[in-house]
Amino acid sequence: MFGKLLTAVTTMPKLCRMILTDKVAVVTGSGRGLGLAYARALAAAGAAVVVNDVDADAARAAAAQIEAAGGRAVAEVAAVGTTEAADALVRRAVDSFGRLDVMVTNAGVLRDKVLWKMSDEDFDTVVQVHLRGTFTCARAAAAHMREQGTGGRIIVAGSPAGQRGNFGQTNYSAAKAGIAAMVRTWSMELARADITANAVIPVAATAMTKTIAAFAPHVEALEDHGTPLPDALRKGEGFGTPEDAAPLVVFLASDAAAGITGQCIGIGGDKLALWSHPQEISVAYADGGWSAEAIAAAWPVSVGRTPETVGVPAPGTGL
Template sequence: MSKSNPLDGKAVLVTGAGGGIGRAIAIEAAKAGASVLVNDLGATLGGERESSEAAQSAVTEIERAGGRAIANGDDVSDREGAARMIRQATDAFGRLDAVINNAGILRDCFFHKMSYEDFDAVVKVHLYGTFNVSRAAADVFREQKSGAMIHMTSTSGLIGNLAQANYSAAKLGVAALSKSMALDLARWNIRSNCIAPFAWSRMTSSIKVDSLEQELRVEQMKLMVPEKIAPLALWLASDAATHVTGQIFAVRNNEIFLMSQPRPVRSVHRDEGWTIDSVDTHAIPALKANFQPLEVSADVFCWDPV
C-alpha cells in the first residue's frame, strides 16, 4: 500500500455523498487513489427529493482535482436502487472494494408525538438502507473474496439523545447489523465496522438551540468539520485494515475512540432461583450500583473538542 495513495486501484462506493461527511469521504477517497461512485438522492434533510445535482456536484469536484468518479442518484431505502448502484460501480470500475454507508435523514420529534411515518422513513433510510447496499455488495465481495463495509452509526443510538427515537433505534440497529455481517462474512475476508461521527453538517445543523448551553454546544460542534471523519473511514477501507472487523469507533475532531459493546457487568445468583420478593430485596440492591444513568451523548462527551 502506497502511503501517498493507500487506495490506489480500489473502487469505493459512498452513499449520501452529495454533501457533509459523505462528500468529504468521497473527495478524500479519490485523493487517496480510489475510483469513487458518489451516491446521493438529492433529498432534503427530511428525505424528500429536492435536486438531482448533489452527486454530480461532488463528482465534478473530484474530476477537477484529477480523480475518477461517477454519480448515482438511487435511493438506498429501495432494494432495487441499491442493487443498481452496486452494478453501476462494478460496470464502471470492474470491481468494488469498499462500501461506506453514510446516507441518512432526520425527522426529530419527541416519542409521544412521533408518527409512524416519521419512524418508518428514518429507519428505512438508515437501517434498511445499510442492509440493502451491504447485501448487494456482499455478493460482489464474496466472489472476489475480499471487501470492506464501513457504516455510520451514532452516539444517539449507542448512548442516547432526546427526541430521536427513530434515528437512535436505526443507528443502534446499524451497529448490531454490522456485527452480524462481520461474523457471517469473515470466511470470505469481508470485514464490517462502524463509525460514530461527530461533525458539523446538514444533519447536525438541525439541532434546536433554545438555551445558552445548547448554543455553546453547537459552537463546539462547528469546530468539527466533516473532513475529520475521512481518515479513519478510508483507513478501514484500505488493505492495512484487513485484520479489523466487528468494531465500533467514534471520531470527534482530532480524537478517535474505540466504543464499548454490550457485555455483562455484574451478576447475582441464588441456588433456589428467584421470587418477586428476592428480586426486590437481593438482586436489584446488588445490581443497582452498576445501573446506567439516563444520559445523552453530550453528557458522556462533555469536554471541548480537541
C-alpha cells in the same frame, strides 16, 4: 480514569500513506456533508468512487468536484433503502470501474419527535433509509464481493445516539443501534470471504449537529466565516469537521485495516475512540431462581447499585 483511556501519540508507529489506487468505492449520501468528505478523501487516496445522493444536482456536482481535483468519480442518483437502489449502486461501480471493493453506507434522514408525537411515517422513513438502506446496500455489496473473491470492506455510519440513545430520536437511535448490531453479525458471517464490516461513529459539524444549541454558533461560524473550531470542542468533545472524520473511512478501506472487523469506532475533532460492545457488567445469583420480591431486595445492593447512564452527553458536562 481518563489517564488510563488516553493513548499517547508518542507511542504511534511510523505513519505511512494510505494508497487506494486499486480500489473502487460506493459512498451513499455523498452529495454533501460527511458523505462528500468521505468520497473526496477516498478519491484523494486513489480510489474510484461512485457518488450517490437522492439530490441529482448534489450528486453530479460532487462527482464533478472530485474529477476536477484529479480523481475518478461517477454519480448515481438513487434514494437508498430499496433492493433496487442497492443493486443499481453496485452495478454502477462494476460497469464504470470494473469491480467493487468498498461500500460506505452514509445516507440518512431525520424526523425528530418525542415518542408520543412520532408518527408511523416519521419512524418508518428514518428506519427505511438508515437501517434498511444499510442492510440492502451491504447485502448487495457482500454478494458481489464474495463472487469477486478478493475480499472487501463494508463501512457503515453509526452514531452516539445509537450507542446511548438521544432525546427525541426514537427512530434514529433505534436504526443506529441496529446498524451497530448488524456490523457485529456481519463481521462473523463475512470473515471467511475476507470482507470486513465496521461502523464509523462520527461527531462533526453538519446540518444535524447545527440543531444542537451548544454546537450551533460554532457550526455557523465555521460555515459562514471559516472560523476554526475551538480546542474545547475538538479535544474536549471530540467534535470536528466532516473532513476530520474522513481519514478513518480511508483507513478502514485500506489494506492496513484488513484485521479490523466488527468494531464501532468513534472519530471527531482531535479524538479517536473505540466504543465498547454491550456486555454484562454486574451479576447476582439466587439458588433456585429469582422471585420478584428477591429481585426487589437484591437490586439496590447488587446489580442495580450503579445503573448505566443514558443519552448523548451534553457538551461541556463531561457526563
